[in-house]
Amino acid sequence: MSSDLLVSRPRGKHRRARPELGAALAAVAVLLFFSVVADSFLRASSIGTVLYAASTIGIMAVPVSLLMIGGEFDLSAGVLVTSAALTSSMVSYQLTAVTWVGVLVSLLVALAVSGFNGWMLGRTRLPSFIVTLGTFLMLTGANLGLTKLISGTVTTKPIGDMQGFGSCRWLFASELTVGGLTVKATVWWWFGLVAVASWVLLRTRYGNWVFAVGGDAAAARAVGVPVGRTKVGLYLGVGFCAWVLGQHLLFSFDTVQSGEGVGNELIYIVAAVIGGCLITGGYGSVVGGALGALIFGMVSKGIVYAQWNPDWFKFFLGAMLLLAALLNSWVKRRAERGR
Amino acid sequence: MSDRRYRPVLLPLAALLLVTTVLSGCSSTGGRRAEQARSRAATAGGAVDTPRWTVAMVTHAGAGDAFWDTVRKGAEQAAAKDNITFLYSNDAQTQNQVQLIQAAIDQRVDGLLVSLAKGEALTGVLAKAKAAGIPLISINSGQEFSARFGALTHIGQDESTAGRAAGTELGKRGRKSVLCVIHEQGNVGQEQRCGGAKGAFNGTLQTLYVDGVNLPDARAAIAAKLQADPALDTVLTLSAPLAATGLQAVQDARRPVELDTFDLGTQVVTGLQAGTVGFAVDQQPYLQGYQGVDLLWLYRYNLDVLGGGGPVLTGPQILTKEDAAALATYVARGTR
Numbered sequence: 001m002s003s004d005l006l007v008s009r010p011r012g013k014h015r016r017a018r019p020e021l022g023a024a025l026a027a028v029a030v031l032l033f034f035s036v037v038a039d040s041f042l043r044a045s046s047i048g049t050v051l052y053a054a055s056t057i058g059i060m061a062v063p064v065s066l067l068m069i070g071g072e073f074d075l076s077a078g079v080l081v082t083s084a085a086l087t088s089s090m091v092s093y094q095l096t097a098v099t100w101v102g103v104l105v106s107l108l109v110a111l112a113v114s115g116f117n118g119w120m121l122g123r124t125r126l127p128s129f130i131v132t133l134g135t136f137l138m139l140t141g142a143n144l145g146l147t148k149l150i151s152g153t154v155t156t157k158p159i160g161d162m163q164g165f166g167s168c169r170w171l172f173a174s175e176l177t178v179g180g181l182t183v184k185a186t187v188w189w190w191f192g193l194v195a196v197a198s199w200v201l202l203r204t205r206y207g208n209w210v211f212a213v214g215g216d217a218a219a220a221r222a223v224g225v226p227v228g229r230t231k232v233g234l235y236l237g238v239g240f241c242a243w244v245l246g247q248h249l250l251f252s253f254d255t256v257q258s259g260e261g262v263g264n265e266l267i268y269i270v271a272a273v274i275g276g277c278l279i280t281g282g283y284g285s286v287v288g289g290a291l292g293a294l295i296f297g298m299v300s301k302g303i304v305y306a307q308w309n310p311d312w313f314k315f316f317l318g319a320m321l322l323l324a325a326l327l328n329s330w331v332k333r334r335a336e337r338g339r
Numbered sequence: 340m341s342d343r344r345y346r347p348v349l350l351p352l353a354a355l356l357l358v359t360t361v362l363s364g365c366s367s368t369g370g371r372r373a374e375q376a377r378s379r380a381a382t383a384g385g386a387v388d389t390p391r392w393t394v395a396m397v398t399h400a401g402a403g404d405a406f407w408d409t410v411r412k413g414a415e416q417a418a419a420k421d422n423i424t425f426l427y428s429n430d431a432q433t434q435n436q437v438q439l440i441q442a443a444i445d446q447r448v449d450g451l452l453v454s455l456a457k458g459e460a461l462t463g464v465l466a467k468a469k470a471a472g473i474p475l476i477s478i479n480s481g482q483e484f485s486a487r488f489g490a491l492t493h494i495g496q497d498e499s500t501a502g503r504a505a506g507t508e509l510g511k512r513g514r515k516s517v518l519c520v521i522h523e524q525g526n527v528g529q530e531q532r533c534g535g536a537k538g539a540f541n542g543t544l545q546t547l548y549v550d551g552v553n554l555p556d557a558r559a560a561i562a563a564k565l566q567a568d569p570a571l572d573t574v575l576t577l578s579a580p581l582a583a584t585g586l587q588a589v590q591d592a593r594r595p596v597e598l599d600t601f602d603l604g605t606q607v608v609t610g611l612q613a614g615t616v617g618f619a620v621d622q623q624p625y626l627q628g629y630q631g632v633d634l635l636w637l638y639r640y641n642l643d644v645l646g647g648g649g650p651v652l653t654g655p656q657i658l659t660k661e662d663a664a665a666l667a668t669y670v671a672r673g674t675r
Contacts, residue, residue, distance in 0.1 A: 053559035096370030259403020
């Protein structure tokens, strides 16, 4: 099966079964739907808002999609974002250092945590569900405990008046307005990450390894794929992206709430699943994950633009997501039958 | 495994990076040193000579809630002054809060402070506290249950009253169309605040539900609503973190919308000073904790009670630009 994957994944044969095809159709459907029911949905300013909402999920959906293609989960992804923001803020503040110092230390910490996830997985052969659940709980506690211990309160001190804040904000939380359309920095990060990750997955040997490892790890190992290292790499990707999003949180809001981020890991997984990544691994795409995030962004904000009764907000959200996922799987099945 | 090869290289490399980044630059503005330079260590006054009593506080706070952190700080400082051992525990889930109260009863504490957000569910366990002869004071939410559960008094803010105060103030400021942002769907207190504001306000008031643990998403949701409804001229948020998020959303929407809020925080005070925040409705969380412990001490020491069986209100206090400068110091140290 895996050798099959290694050989036959290339472009021509699978084109009709592109994993993101269903998600693309669902995205178009959602877009058309809200364009009809919400007058203000297609305004430039609204598109900027929807893109921002999508990008804050999408940045994390990139590595989470890759990870799922590689056959693993990361339940610590949501709180790791908060950890990255907290580390950055507290290091800068407590050392009275230029904010870039905090940003770099935070990168090391985020990579260390996610690297630990990957390393632990390879070492213990425990399911990633268990390993990352442990990390999730530890991070949740550490976020709170360390912040309280160091700052004295559960929120970090504002660092907006510190040196380097301006340039950090430019990199992680600036915005660009073109003809009424305001594009936030997260959107550029998101597009960039999707492009890089897509290229890695589809055009490099490492990308082949990811598919192989997710399809059948034992078989992949038998044909010489370094399974452990491949998975560590995937987890490091999660750490990097969590760092990017964490820095955005910090530099756009100035202070960080230490209890945040719990539950977001599931939203990232939902985005990847809507985007056509199989929960069992070996199949999926980064673009699909991005489309999943876009659908999520459009639905959650479209409901607001449509000015529906807010009491039903979560209900509509759930129903739309379910529909999108169903459409996605229907398209995939049709495409595969036609092969 | 092959990663062993990298270990001798990676560790020193990481250490080197860390050291160089740390040494590379210190900020000459802001930061901890600036705070230390500002702060004068407030020296604690003389303690009382009553026996060492133990008071437990069990709340429905979620993890890492800034508001409850202030309540706790007030309680801790009153405990230090009153020679009281203070035990704090919290859990957002009702069944866990019940277990925590039971644990406090098991420890035979000398006084109990409980928030009654989920009043009915606590009936059984609070009856046990009463049977064990532990004096009880309810704080923050649940004043309607307080007397029924045999609490000495209730210290808090009536949410509907606070909402009405906000509604009246909105009217005074000439607001026409208000968006009330609820960040915990299903939280009764938050519904009461928006409901109270709606009742006392002549213009239109709509509610919007956002996800309070996902601030970028909440920001986008508020901005989206402002873009969708051009009539809106005011955003009313129900907590300090959401006020900061709301300010971002107002900026995103690029419209002259006023932001008003419940609760204080550093950014709310900065906003009040700068004029980007119209007013803040404060319920003085520090006072809820401080008074709770202090009243239990008074009861133990002198059988004193306050409020005559009715609630003792800590809010609503409407704070505007005029109050902001004086408040800044206290907000920065986490007691307002």
